[in-house]
Amino acid sequence: MSSPVQQFKEQAEVLTHDLRHREIIQTALRKYEVVRDKSRGAFRDYRSARQAAAETKWEAVNHLDKYLAQFAGKLEARGTKVHWATTGEQARDIIMGIIRGKKARSIVKSKAMTSEEIHLNHALEHEGFEVVESDLGEFIVQLRKETPYHIVFPAMHLTRGDIKELFNRELNSNSTDNPEELTMVARRVLRQKYIHADVGFTGANFGIAETGMISITENEGNARLTAALPKTMITLMGIEKVLPRLEDLALFLPLLATSGTGQALTGYNTMYGGPRQPGECDGPEEYHVVLLDNRRTELLADPEQRDALHCIRCGACLNVCPIFRNVGGHTYGTTYSGPIGSVITPHLRGLQDWKHLSFSSSLCGACSETCPVKIDLAHHLLQNRRNASQEKPSFFWKTGFKLFSFIFNRPGLYKFIAPLGRIGQKLHPFVKGTKLDPAYAWTKTREAPKIAEQTFKEYWKGRS
Amino acid sequence: MTEREKIFARIREALTVPAPLPGQHDAGHHAPASGTPSAQAREWLPPVGDSFEDQLARFRANAADLKATFYFCNSRDELAKLLCELRDVEGWKKIASHTGELTDAACKMLGLPVSHTDQKFDANELEASDAGITECDALVAQTGSVLVTNRSAGGRALSVLPPHHVVLARREQLLRDLPAAFELLKKKYAANYPSMISFITGPSRTGDIERILVLGAHGPKKLTIFCGP
Secondary structure, three states, rough: OOHHHHHHHHHHHHHHHHHHHHHHHHHHHHHHHHHHHHHHHHHHOOHHHHHHHHHHHHHHOOOOOHHHHHHHHHHHHHHOOOEEEEEEHHHHHHHHHHHHOOOOEEEEEOOOHHHHHHHHHHHHHOOEEEEEEOOHHHHHHHHHOOOOOOOOOOOOOOOOHHHHHHHHOOOOOOOOOHHHHHHHHHHHHHHHHHOOOOOEEEOEEEEEEOOOOOOOOOOOOHHHHHHOOOOOEEEEEEEEEEEOOHHHHHHHHHHHHHHOOOOOOOEEEEEEOOOOOOOOOOOOOEHHHHHHOOOOEEEOOOOOOOHHHHOOOHHHHHHHOOOOOHHOHHHHHOOOOOOHHHHHHHHOOOOHHHHHHHHHHOOOHHHHHHHOOOOHHHHHHHHHHHHHHHHHHHHHHHHHHHHHHHOOHHHHHHHHOHHHHHHHHHHHOOOOOOOOOOOOHHHHOEEEEEOOOOOOHHHHHHOO | HHHHHHHHHHHHEEEEOOOOOOOOOOOOOOOOOOHHHHHHHHHOOOOOOOOOOHHHHHHHHHHHOOOOOEEOOOOHHHHHHHHHHHHHHHOOOOOOEEEOOHHHHHHHHHHHOOOEEEOOHHHHHHHHHHHEOOOEEEEEOOOOEEEEEEEOOOOOOOOOOOOOOEEEEEEHHHOOOOOHHHHHHHHHHHHOOOEEEEEEEEEEEEEEOOOOEEEEEOOOOEEEEEEOO
């Protein structure tokens, strides 16, 4: 198997030349940009809202012990079973244990990036359970045996024609490529799944410490159904998702919608505070919340980048990122792609294996500028580069700078070496565009800049 | 040590070193005020007028944008007439609802077989109902949302499983904005919150295929809101 960096380079090479892929992504994101700007513009004071969201998240993350304890305590007081998992494996075991204990066969899931993080579907299917993703985009990528392309728009890389073929092949449907017709095919299949599923599984967008609730944001109603019909409900949530107060949602729900999909408010924003309570007429008999660390505490221990835990997974930074828009979501090979993925993946999976993501950045800063909770992503990419080089300086880096300082400390030597460049460039056409070219990485797609006819020293001496 | 204790130990250890305050990369920022940074949300969110008429107009405009149908009725008779028209146009054969002052009156008037979710109900039967008629906790002018809880709206499934969700609200339930909705929730339920609280903003929708809007992805294809006297 190739290393993450090789895989990234190979796929990026393919996709940056793929004009069809580029057209699909650009079209989808242009639509997003239009509505996002409209929703942002509707705010009375978007800048202050953003600053307040950053401060609220800062407060929550920097007092995580307090708010997490409060969150879990409140949930438990109303009959929810709260589980704690340090690793993805532990979380999988806990979830598997609950499902086995219920003698369940079928599980209906609403969208949860945390479950991608711990490779839950694979583990459940391996054990012979039936797992169905109910979010339309997730359902589509599940049928294709792919991972989500984007954390908010999982199937944004596919056209209606691709989806028509997929449904006709996998579901024996006889649909045209009309998006409405295709959506109805999925609706018919999934409705029966909700009614017959033994377990409903969800993620969480926020956890409310004050009242002990999770909050789920969605458009389709699939999470609503997942949390209504099956007898057992399980939520997997990263420990960093807590917000202090219920009314914080008055700010975070519109911000998430605006940044995530460009809507003023997403279709369903629902808070769940436990299993069916006495006097309530439906809902799950049992409710389990699994809280996942999975190296989030390591990120917490880095004060410089702790604010990466403020992320509300809206995907706004992916949408504006020139790298994401050209190499595409799958190329990253990570659960979380785009700028936020490039920042946090080295913390979650190892710096040296994933540092290349921080180097594939144009440093344009669009991500920092768009983030609704003001995470300085572009700066964190630089910090990852610095940390990677300090931890394990590359041979070329070290020798390159040694050579540089050796030459630049010796004016005589410099004077001798500086004109060599323009002589070398005269020979360049012989190797240009071939693998023998020492500047191949640059010249295969670009013209090399022309070196001046005289050095500065020569010019200075020659001026009358 | 349990896993819980281990996680808390790591968190406390990590937090011994303070992190810089947020938004520092923007010049001219000062430390967060103590207390609740998001408490002033009303000052930043989209503006809504003070008068009832302003708020009604805002709700109406939002509902239209969201492709929900909204009727404001000045009398119970008007509401009854509109509701019966809807029944006839859509050809409802059976409906689902829950016990409540507004819903009971509506069901009686419609004269159709009703499955009640307050009693033991079958999900298949609910799915096959032509409409789910519920009350709500509030209407939110700012966003065009209907605020329901499983206590006010007949449980968790009734407002999402039938293909058409019909909401019956009272005039005084129209609220200005999201902060007002959360205030209401606290005032009404703080002693014992319902296990489900939901802001429903338009009918179920998706844009997962080429970002093209399709209504009725999983939940109701139609949302009709009646605001009566």
